[in-house]
Amino acid sequence: MARLNHDTQRMDDLLASVTSDLLNDLPQNLNGNAIHVERILLEMVRPDPVQPRRVLPESIHLRFHQNQITPTQAMRELVQIVQIAARHRGRPFNNLLELLPNADDERDDEPAVNLTPEEVFLRDLVNLAITIRDDGQVNPLTVVDVSQGVTRLFRIETGERRYWATWLLRDFIPNYTGDGMIPCIIIPANRSSVFRQAKENTARSGLTAVALARQAALLLLTVHSYEIPAYAVENDFYRQALELDLRGKREYTDVVLSAMGGMGKMQFSQYKALLKLSDEALELADRYSIEEYRLRPVLAVPAEYHTEIMRQIIDFNLSAKQVKELCDSGNADQDDDDVRKDISPSAMKIAKVAQSTQVTSAQELARAIMLQEGDSAVAKARLQALRKLITEAERYLGAE
């Protein structure tokens, strides 16, 4: 040990013998402690797994951040999901460029097609990719240097869409001539924070209610000294914030609320409360950008009904008032035992079944009823009887 210390000392002396001029004025280009722009290899850049603003569909997001799929595979899966959705809606495509609106096709008298959020997302991504290709450049992303040892890594603070567009461009769009690098504004690790990211997020428009809920959770967890992980987390991580609030964290209240875009305390807790939604409901609400006021009534209903209600909100574009009515009636049914008493359990069962038509298919139902009856003629008769019953029941709805 003594010998080692001795050598270290001598090594210091050796270094000191040549450093005097270097120590005085370390030139700019070696002193990279400032924020600066650099071109970085795409592979060295990674999206932030806990970024409240979700770019990829949840299933791809999770597997990508668990390193089960590469960025290229993530984009391939996205394309496949959208291809399936588009085919179902009778607008199949083979080439990504077909997604772009064609100026010649645009006709005012044609009703606007209702694209799924995934179709819209991919179309926008392709659009962005083409712009990057044709302009030959992309606005720099903001990244944080999180390199460790030989692993060079930059985590995206803002610009995840540009990142994915560049992958899409590199691997899926013809005539890419770039070098697989992307310009980045590099933030030294010690300057990055959840607050900084939140401010960047809210400074841009278009953060969904669910993203705001996640962001509120991240901020709360941070001020309550929870460790923010560097890997993908399930919603339960954010839900820990449901038990936390800003009370007792006076000194942080202002900075948290301002990072949320200057909202009030009341609004803050309303957004945070959205985390009570079921996982599936959260994802739907996020993908379809459902506003907080339309989601609020859903929280009063047990979680197992959230998905179904969410689908109705989306399919029928329900207003906040309608959502409230839908949710209240659900509750009334359960509370009101008198009404319940003179309805037969069979009627209740069929009514219940009516809520699940989205989660099965006609083919599956046919198979199920065949299994139950064992004879196609009987099965047919059963379905006809059911149809008749439904048609008549519909008539009573008007009368009620």
Next chain:
Amino acid sequence: MTRVFVFTNHKGGVGKSTSATNIALGMVQLLRRANAANPRVLIIDTDSQGHASLVTTGRKDYGADDSLYTVLMADRTNAPQTLLNCIIQSQWDTDLHILPASPMLEGAERELMGVAGAPYRLADPVSKIANQYAAIIIDTRPSFSLLTEMALLAATDAIVPVEPRYLETVGLTSVIEKINDIREGWRHPTLRVSGLLVTKMDSRIRGHNHLLAEVKAHPVLGKLLLGVIPANEAVSYAHSSHQSLFTYNPVASASKAYMQVVASLVRYLAKGGD
């Protein structure tokens, strides 16, 4: 722009690997001492014998999945990522990183000979990760081969270690010719020869002193002279114990001489390579 120094001389035993590895470590330590934000230096070992890999990592049995060979065999789009995956940390210092050589590089030359774009299989991926490092240092094998060509094409600066004995036999003009060969022959006009490094200098030998005086007086070589490293037993002892010269004996004459060279290279980096 990150400078990429290639240590090259088609003769063996002149101190290429010794200089490349120790100068790389010296740069890391000096940059860190000067509080540089990024003191990392990468050594790329292109010699299939793997001396530089061995002394800095304790191993030289790298192969198909974890060496320069892997990078050269990767397809074009994956090469930069493959390069990143194959880089390891030196035992000498956490900020000294190595892309190790492999005995399989022998075969790579044959496999790649005549393949279109083969000479750029190192330069292309290196250019994409270069900005992660304060400097990159490439050690080469003692011959003009495809691998040496790749190394030169990946480099911005060539440093030519020479022994006085060698100068004696081939003469100074031959060294200059060699340098011009590199620049023109390899279609790499921007490669600059930024240094002649005299190694194994023994001032007790009259011929050595005489030659050194001649180099210094020479209008071209005199300007290129980067440093003079004395012949010093500490060098071979450090080498055989896989230690850096600086840790083995920081007060040895060769340590001091190498540190002077490191200082002028760091100053050169600091000026942005002017």
